[in-house]
Amino acid sequence: MIESLWEEIPRFFTYYNWIFLLEAAVRTLVLTGVGCLIGFALGFYLAIVRVFRGKKYIPLKVVTIFFVEFFRRVPFLVTLMLVFFFCQGVQLNVSVFTVALITVCLISASYTAEIVRAGLESVHPAQWEAGEVMNFTLAQKLRLIVIPQAWKVILPPAFSFFIALIKDTALASQIGVIELTYVGKVFNNKGFTAVLAFGTVLIMYYIISYPLARFGAWMEKRFALSKH
């Protein structure tokens, strides 16, 4: 097994294979990054809806809670298939990449909604009441009082969710998005040993994820210290 591995290595690491691999890595990052940014914006609004007071907002709140809980409790693969077949059903002519992107947006919106909510709840109720006393609107309260205090609580878990999502997007290979995992499958089908094909993909994921994870840990420590 080891001999065949050595034989294959020069055939494996050719210029075009590298290009293929790196392009796929970029696609994984774009899928996660763009999906996470859109998802974060969406999740932020979903979290703010839960702060609304008053009876007329109850239906809106129920819908939001259902949305958030639904996508948090359904596997990535099933959501992906739902979006995929839904797009097919309404004859929306979109690429598989877009389908994966929509899925990532939906899932990251619901997860970040919970993260942001925890952040908003971490601000003491007295601060909200102080804003009320100053006759601030909700937007002013959020912008001037709550978010400056909450973002330190929100950012570390949001970042670690982003890193977890890089690994979850591996499932997008199942509908044919050409990202890292798909490349591993292609190399394996081309006849390279699985050790080489999937080993390289594992190492690529590690190279992407490990520095980000270290940065996230550093951020968590730093923000935890500066809170006092």
Add this chain to the structure above:
Amino acid sequence: MHYTIHFNLVWKYIPYLLNGAILSFQIAILAFLGGMIIGLLGASFKIFGGRFLRGIIQAYVSFFMNTPQLVQIYFFFFALPQAGILLSPYQAVLVGMTLNAGAYLTEIQRAGFLSVRKSELEAAETLGMSLPQTVWYVIFPHICKVLFPSLSNHYIIMTLGTSMAAIFGVEELTGRAFNVNAVTFRSIEVFIVTAAIYFGITVLASVTLVLAGRWLFRVKGKVF
């Protein structure tokens, strides 16, 4: 816009899907228990072990936490046969999920062990407790209370993770959903039903875990 939703074809497959959900549950439980054992050993080695042992555990945890579970299972499924170890799809998924869970649970349990303060142990010593007494009355309740929320959270994540087994041909909930989809061609309906079943089993698991946590360890948890 020419799609009409017909659930009537899918209804009769619901018992079939629910049987698949039992297999999902089985995979999740087995992988979780295996991961707990690995995590317990890993966390103990990481805290009490020597430099060499700590390095190995650190490498294992960092590797499995920074690569996707799917690719890990692919690796076990396709690469191990070349080394002469033949795994069935079910075994490959179980091994992959157990090792992945082991890495995460090592980290979770380590954080739990480290949360026991020195002053607690000193207080136990002042009361004249023996080591088994200290472990049983001081360390164990403390660790359980700290660990329970993160462990139950990870269990839910693992339940969702079992859907990956479908890719390798294990007939659990998602795998059976693919089968039903192939038979009926009612894709959207099939996956809506599947998603609803996943929603149901994870809510059930959350409620059970929260109640168990309240009753056993006095953890105040919330389902939603």
